[in-house]
Amino acid sequence: MAHVSVPMYWRTIPQRYQMMGQKCKKCGAVNFPPKGVCKYCNASSEFEELQLSGKGKVHTFVLIGAGGAPPEFADQMKAGGSYPVAIVELAEGPKVIGQMTDVNPKDVKMGMPVKAELKKIYTEEGVIRYGFKFAPDLEGK
């Protein structure tokens, strides 16, 4: 993720804080993050808002180690070591990229159930950018 200006971040608060997705009125596919044109049928820009559950499973993941972290995540890497970034297949269908959290990187497995939680993503211009990361879905167990 490169630099995202404060106003650009404001406009994406529904997707970053609440995982608000969109359902294509033409083909019914769920887009997340929201798009201008449906990325599945490429034929419609008409959507209805859809509140995603935040639940899904790890499709695949990678560990970001020394030197691999983008500048906004460099401090996190320094303080906490390598961190896992996953492609998560959400219960509603879309695949999204996000950091894994509340887990030892060694315990991340493909197929593990996860749930989106609000975390600090990074801090820029003195502003804390909150958003979701994926934690192991242990609640209810």
Added chain:
Amino acid sequence: MTAGISGYNSYVPRLRIKKEDYAKAWGSFQAAGVSEKAVMSFDEDALTAASRVSKRALESVPMAPAKVTRFAFASTTAPYLEKLLSGTVLVNVGMPNSAFTTDHTTSTRAGTEALVSGIEHVKASPGGVAVVATADAPRASMWDPLEHPMGAGAAGFVLSSENLIAEVEGYASFAMEHFGERFKPAGEGTLQDLNVKKFFASAFTTCTTKACASLLKKLGTKPEDYAHVVIQQPDAKTPGSVAGKLMFNDAQMASGLVSVNLGDLGAASTTVGLVAALDAAKVGDRIIMISYGSGAGSDAVSLKVVSDRKPVPSFKDQLEKKEYIDYIQYVKLKGALK
């Protein structure tokens, strides 16, 4: 109108540091009775923890966030000194923008300030639903032994007049002027303390005993009527020092003494203790919680358990799910090396 707790839960960060690691670094660990403490990760703060417990508390009822009419947030370690804090949690949890929100932040009494303000809302507004989120990870300079007991944790509650787990029987407060103990002057980032232990002991004793005594008098209850007693835990010994004066015993304090494993939870000290006590309580049990905030003041709240409905994950499950870090990792995560 009856008001009480319809749902609750806690959040305990998975990272822990043992007292032995402090002793290795500093020669001693100055947090009486604390054996290990919880630590927030690099990507957490009081607001992310408050979001977590708000959602967990609502799920435990279960109740839709859209029904909430009042939200109160409490912490002594808010990520901003000026900026609305409760709005972040409100939006993330999906509570209505029209709910009246408040931020309680200037002393470790903030947790019960938020709780009492939620109770008052429910009593005053028919159909009202309050969510109270208390989350804290108190911090001080690593050079200061004041830092040793400081842990991390959060507790959230849904308060309403229906579907109750515990009924709030009453509450009482005591506030006075007292200075020189645990204070952060405006414009200075770190917590300070003039370290006059006797002054602290006298303020702590005065506030907690006066608030407790006036509540017992108001309700006509006796110390032995309470199965669970939760008193502010700046460490794991201090609450015991006033319990005797209030005629409470160690057995009554056992279920809510969370500082032994989590450290000083600041504004979330008595609220996380309350969650542990509620998890352990049986129908008919009475619980009393007595907070303390430097400066100084105390709130005492009396509850009666009316349902054995328990939330998941339990407090105990979270206590057992942990991963240890050493002191160097701790200092890095706290951002103390910058």
